[in-house]
């Protein structure tokens with residue numbers, strides 16, 4: 001039931017796919033917990049989203065797509081774009097976000113976006129790229145984001161695991177209560193990226209790439225901020 005439609009899913013991605021499909025069915029959880037931010041209360045989650053949203057502004061009047069939109073916890077915070085759109089591979093997530101936000105929400109894979117070319121002003125993802133199986137998958141995902149982006153638009157990839165901070169990641173994830181989470185999902189590890197992966201992608205497509213370390217973004221209450229960075233390609 002949870003296998004990849006084209007049979008190419010590797011180990012990490014299929015484990016996470018199962019976890020996400022199950023998680024999005026927990027209807028009694030607050031939205032941000034449904035979307036995986038279990039260690040934060042709602043005020044902290046809202047504060048977490050702010051520097052990322054500020055970076056994407058102006059959003060008013062824009063056509064915005066979120067890749068891996070989940071149940072809509074992040075998207076609900078972004079204000080008033082012209083249109084909201086999102087994809088997620090979990091049908092449960094899409095069912096839920098349709099109840100939360102008026103927009104176009106579709107079950108789809110991040111590497112195959114069901115939208116026409118040049119359709120959006122902003123395409124972003126928050127806490128999604130580290131679930132992918134491989135850099136090849138991520139590459140295809142970025143190419144798809146570029147295809148649906150209007151000329152002059154921007155792609156934002158938030159919450160990217162920094163290859164250079166793997167040791168710190170391991171140390172933080174072995175602490176409680178993370179270790180409890182990991183015991184339930186023993187093989188559920190994450191993908192890491194060098195910053196060069198994004199710089200080189202942008203260079204190949206004659207685009208600009210700006211990267212910010214999340215440790216500099218004033219969100220130290222979020223443990224992931226110490227080993228993650230955020231990317232803008234425009």
Ligand SMILES: C[S@@+](CC[C@H](N)C(=O)[O-])C[C@H]1O[C@@H](n2cnc3c(N)ncnc32)[C@H](O)[C@@H]1O
Nearest residue numbers: 020035036068069070073074088089109110127
């Ligand atoms: C940590 S949650 C974040 C949800 C949302 N971005 C937010 O911040 O509220 C990650 C989401 O990415 C989705 N996801 C992970 N890998 C995906 C993929 N390859 N294609 C589509 N969705 C994916 C999961 O189903 C989950 O809803």
